[in-house]
Amino acid sequence: MGSCISNEDCPNCKWEGCVVETYTNGHQWAFCERCGYAYNNGNGTEEGAEETKNPKGAWRIMIKGTGGKVGRITNLKEIQKGMKSFVKEEKDVEVCCYTFKKGKKWYVHDLLNNRKMLHSEWLLYIEALQELER
Numbered sequence: 001m002g003s004c005i006s007n008e009d010c011p012n013c014k015w016e017g018c019v020v021e022t023y024t025n026g027h028q029w030a031f032c033e034r035c036g037y038a039y040n041n042g043n044g045t046e047e048g049a050e051e052t053k054n055p056k057g058a059w060r061i062m063i064k065g066t067g068g069k070v071g072r073i074t075n076l077k078e079i080q081k082g083m084k085s086f087v088k089e090e091k092d093v094e095v096c097c098y099t100f101k102k103g104k105k106w107y108v109h110d111l112l113n114n115r116k117m118l119h120s121e122w123l124l125y126i127e128a129l130q131e132l133e134r
Contacts, residue, residue, distance in 0.1 A: 015032060095126070
């Protein structure tokens with residue numbers, strides 16, 4: 001089963017980095033790493049499609065030597081608690097953060113360095129980190 005991956009505008013936050021993967025059988029999956037918007041039409045039709053509207057943000061964990069994991073936030077306090085305990089237990093964590101919206105701007109809370117920054121600044125940080133790995 002072949003697929004095509006593209007970046008498109010998120011229907012929720014309008015960020016241009018929403019990853020959309022479309023398979024030849026019609027199955028489509030989308031996820032926005034900024035706001036946590038998610039869409040999955042599992043069987044290739046609109047019937048039975050799952051869509052997350054109005055998410056609270058997204059989380060990201062990257063461990064050395066792996067591609068990392070991402071997910072949407074439905075309960076911010078649970079995510080904060082869970083990610084902090086994960087960082088204490090796991091030794092090779094490179095990135096552990098979550099996004100949140102304050103006013104009209106999106107921010108990232110970097111739990112490893114205990115700092116908050118604009119989402120656009122965080123993207124530059126991730127690019128630099130990926131360059132160091134090459």
